[in-house]
Amino acid sequence: MSDRPTNVLIVGVGGQGVILVSKVLTEVCQARGLAVKQSEVHGMAKRGGAVFSHVRFGREIWSPTIAQGEADVLLALEWAEGLRWLGHLSRAGTLIADTRRIVPLAACLDRSWGAQPAYPRRSPEDLLAGIANGFAIDATGIAMDLGNARVANTVVLGALSAVLGQPAEDWQPVLARNVPPKTVEVNHAAFARGRAWIESRPEPRPAASPPARQPVGATAPMNGVRLVITESWCKGCDICVKMCPERCLALNGAQVVELSDAGACTGCRVCEWLCPDFAITVDRGGQEPRA
Amino acid sequence: MHEQPSLEAAGRNEAPALRVMSGNEAIARGAWEAGVKVAAAYPGTPSTEILENIATYPAEDVEAQWATNEKVSVDVAIGASFAGARALAAMKHVGLNVAADAFMSQTYIGAHGGLVLVVCDDPGIHSSQNAQDTRLLCRLANAPVLEPADAQEALDFTRLAFDLSERFDTPVVVRGTTLLSHTRSQVRVGARKARETLGFSEDREKNVMTPTNARKRHPLLLEREAKLRAYFEEADITRWEQGSADFGVITVGTAYSYVREVAPTASILKLAGSYPLPEETIGRFCRSVGRVLVVEELEPVVETEIRAMGIAVAGKDCISRIGELSPDVVRDGLARAGFIAPAAKPEPLPGTEVVRPPVLCAGCSHVSTYMALRALDVRVAGDIGCYTLAATPPLLAIDTVVSMGSSIANAVGMAKAGTERPVVATIGDSTFLHAGIPALIDAVYNQADITVLLLDNHVTAMTGGQDHPGTGRTLRGADTHRVDYAELARACGVEWVETVDSYDLGALHRTVREAVQFKGVALVISDRPCVLDPVKIKGPAFTVLAADCTACQACLNIGCPSITWGDERYDGHYKAQIDDGCIGCTLCAQICPTGAIQLAQS
CATH class of the missing domain: 3.40.50.920 (Rossmann fold)
Known part of the structure; x- marks a missing residue:
């Protein structure tokens, strides 16, 4: 074996099993008599944040982390996390990415009319075109096919074992002792499927693209929206103020509702619908509502 | 190449009896091998697993316990050292600030039984409020500091630290970092060195830090520094x-x-x-x-x-x-520095930034409390814990966060300075026990007009679910006394105390409003267990009936990670969808204006 260490970067989202994958890989390397270092950041992992784990193995390992552009394998359990870490992948390296998209809440906070989720729109075809060895695998689909979406990480692990060119027998016992006893069988099946997926040598091209969202139209500021408030009908019950999702309404000194933060109003009409006295109407200017 | 290749590194890869260990596991192992008898800590990333691992060694070997805060943990270790046993306290970097008072005195006293403080820095600020460098505090204390490079050294240096502590009569700091704590690599382990207790240190001139005694000890500190310097000149760890x-x-x-x-x-x-x-x-x-x-x-x-x-x-x-x-x-x-040629690397592949900040869990019992506060137009002094995330979008419900236990006294200051809005402090159960109680007493004593919201989720959640005096269980899982927060608050003189179910949004709104209106210190205990620890809670899931959803996205304001945009649109906005992470807390169903969120049909 060469003196150069092998670098595997494993990335994903909290709860996907990044740590399990890296733990199994680390133990397999240990069992093969290699020096190995595995380091991870998991302080906030439980809370849905990004998780990553560096695994380096070989004859002698110094740095616990992988330098930019030096990962031999980038293993992404989630599509956008793979994109995030692409700069760490060596130009000659291999990308194995689950095409599963976990769109975070933070990508869904833009309330402007026609807003799109803040999630990378890059398609697998486009991505793999620029990479030496790329595999976009629908690991979550395969796992669901096996009846347990949670073993998607083991599908990817199986793929990794094939890419590293290591015999399956080295991995299965390690895998078995790192998963709950009840799930050993399905994990073995998942591992075999992931391995077979690589070994059947599909053209390094993607499985079906995830469905792209159709644009709704240009993102338009809400300057066309106007709240028409019939002051004499408002009895200051506060329902609209409390229920407004954007908190842009307030009661004024006369206990009558007013639009206190016009810039925040998205024209969602919750106030119009909830007002027991029909005191509020949303006038959207020229913008046509769409179903 | 190297004339003296690192024998240790070469050998490390060949010896068969190597174990893969994280730095934290190795520190625990090193302490156990050194014969540590008493170990205490307050949980704090990245140091938490040190005590958890020490607790995996036999109870007859080592007393391992959670302390209410870092100063208590260090004082417990100091007490054990006085009594002649080897003792350890582990903490994150900011924990040493809390323990600094004891540390700065103890360095004058020295150590009888070996006394080791393990302090883990967080240079990348992955899970902390700052990146302070512990080594500066060690310099300030004239206390030697050992800095392991990897898990093997974490074990070796921790074991050695106890010997140095006794040999040079000093507390010794083992300083790690996040990457040391959380990197796993091969470690050669040894056996435990059984140790007789040294007996109590009968030396009042040394152990009682009055000014007279301290003045005598100060020059000894400098002598100790010189001896340690000579040691490091000769020792093979240099x-x-x-x-x-x-x-x-x-x-x-x-x-x-x-x-x-x-x-x-x-x-x-x-x-x-x-x-x-x-x-x-x-x-x-x-x-x-x-x-x-x-x-x-x-x-x-x-x-x-x-x-x-x-x-x-x-x-x-x-x-x-x-x-x-x-x-x-x-x-x-x-x-x-001109030592090597600049890296001649090809342009890295272009990555794409993804916004994926940490969020409160689906069903987190803290969320509703902050929703109630947002409806009230109050100033909110926050504290350290998972709930610090309520300061970020979409909740945006916390105005300030400083350090462990700061919220209550921060609120007292805000109220005394005079603000246009009522002032509320929010603090978790473990943080309240850590440093909140003196501030609560202060608020009552100084007749401050504040509301304190105790977010009681029955566990130290942020660090992964550790027990504390409010859980009624010890680090080793034994039953023990459980603090009653309401009784404690009344004993401190808080006259208005109410406990409310965090999942009952209506009751929570009502209770918090009344508490804020109360003149004086009011305490609301918002009570629901953490959904992750100690038991993973999973109830019947909810779903969005797309036909009834008007895409107002009010449910997205909860900040629940299981609620995102679906594929359908209504009037230019995406309708909500709930994924399989839903644990059935019902909050979204309680606020949905159109009743579109209902129990999923199984």
Whole structure:
């Protein structure tokens, strides 16, 4: 074996099993008599944040982390996390990415009319075109096919074992002792499927693209929206103020509702619908509502 | 190449009985091998697993316990040292601030039974409020600090620290970092050295820090410094690796691994720690090579001392004082110093940034409390815990967060200064026990008009679900007394105390409103267990009936990670969807204006 260490970067989202994958890989390397270092950041992992784990193995390992552009394998359990870490992948390296998209809440906070989720729109075809060895695998689909979406990480692990060119027998016992006893069988099946997926040598091209969202139209500021408030009908019950999702309404000194933060109003009409006295109407200017 | 290759490193890869261990596991192992008898800690990332691992060793070997805060943990360890046992306290970097009072006195007293403080820094601020460099506090305390480079050294240095503590009559700090704590690598382990207790330290002049005694101890501190300096000159943990004569690198701790990675031919002086420094060895090393670069993480602690010796070295002019080191950072630093050629790497593949901040869990019992506060137009002083995330979108319900237990006294100050809005402090159960109680007493004593919201989720959640005095269970899982917060508050003089179910949004709104209206200190205990620990809670899931959803996205304001945009739209906005992470807390169903969120049909 060469003196150069092998670098595997494993990335994903909290709860996907990044740590399990890296733990199994680390133990397999240990069992093969290699020096190995595995380091991870998991302080906030439980809370849905990004998780990553560096695994380096070989004859002698110094740095616990992988330098930019030096990962031999980038293993992404989630599509956008793979994109995030692409700069760490060596130009000659291999990308194995689950095409599963976990769109975070933070990508869904833009309330402007026609807003799109803040999630990378890059398609697998486009991505793999620029990479030496790329595999976009629908690991979550395969796992669901096996009846347990949670073993998607083991599908990817199986793929990794094939890419590293290591015999399956080295991995299965390690895998078995790192998963709950009840799930050993399905994990073995998942591992075999992931391995077979690589070994059947599909053209390094993607499985079906995830469905792209159709644009709704240009993102338009809400300057066309106007709240028409019939002051004499408002009895200051506060329902609209409390229920407004954007908190842009307030009661004024006369206990009558007013639009206190016009810039925040998205024209969602919750106030119009909830007002027991029909005191509020949303006038959207020229913008046509769409179903 | 190296004339003295690291034997230890070569051997490490061949010996069969190696175990893969994280730095934290190795520190625990080292302490156990050293015969530690009493170990205490308050949980704090990245140090938490040290005590959890010590607790995996037999109870007859070691007393392992959670302390209410870091000062208590250090005082417990000090007490054990007085009594003649080897003792350890582990904490994160900011924990040493809490324990600093005891630490700064104890350094004058020294150590009877070996006394070791393990302090884990967080240079990358992954899970902390700052990136303070513990080594500066060690310098301030005149206490020796050992800085392991990897898990093997974490074990070896921790074991050694106990010997040094007894030999030199001093508390010893083992300083780690996030990357040391959470990197797993092969470690050669040893056996436990069974130890007889030394018996109680019968020496009042040494153990009672009155001014008279302290004045006598101060010069002894400086003598101790000189002895330790001589020790580090001779000890093999100060490692000189002869390489190129053109340039040399002086480094310490995890930085060493990066130097070896990117400059395999350099001459390296690897220090065991940054205080006290083996000045003579450093002088000889610097004279043996053309130029010297000091590579250390965070502050220029070693560099400043070497410059004070009158030796010109490069250091922080080449490597940033900010953030974690990495192979890239160290390589760039060596290149900037002119020691190696700049990395000739191809352009990295273009990545794409993804916004994926940490969020409160689906069903988190903290969320509703902050929804109720947002409806009230109040000032909110926050505290340290998962709920700090309520300061971020979409909740945006916290105005300030300083340090453990700050919220209540911050609120007192805000109220006394006079604000246009009512003032509320929010604090978790574990944080309240850690440092909130003195502030609550202060608020009552000084007749402040504030509301305190105790977010009681029955566990230390942020660090992964540790027990504390409010859970009624010890670190080793034994039943113990459980603090009653309402009784405690009344005993402190709080006249208005109510407990409310965090999942009952209506009751919560009503209770918080009444509490804010109360003149004086009011305490609301918002009570629901954490959904992750100690038991993972999973109830019947909810779903969005798309036909009834008007895409008002009010449910997205909860900040639940299981609620995102679906594929359908209504009037230019995406309708909501709920994924399989839903645990059935019902909050979204309680606020949906159109009743579109209903129990999923199984």
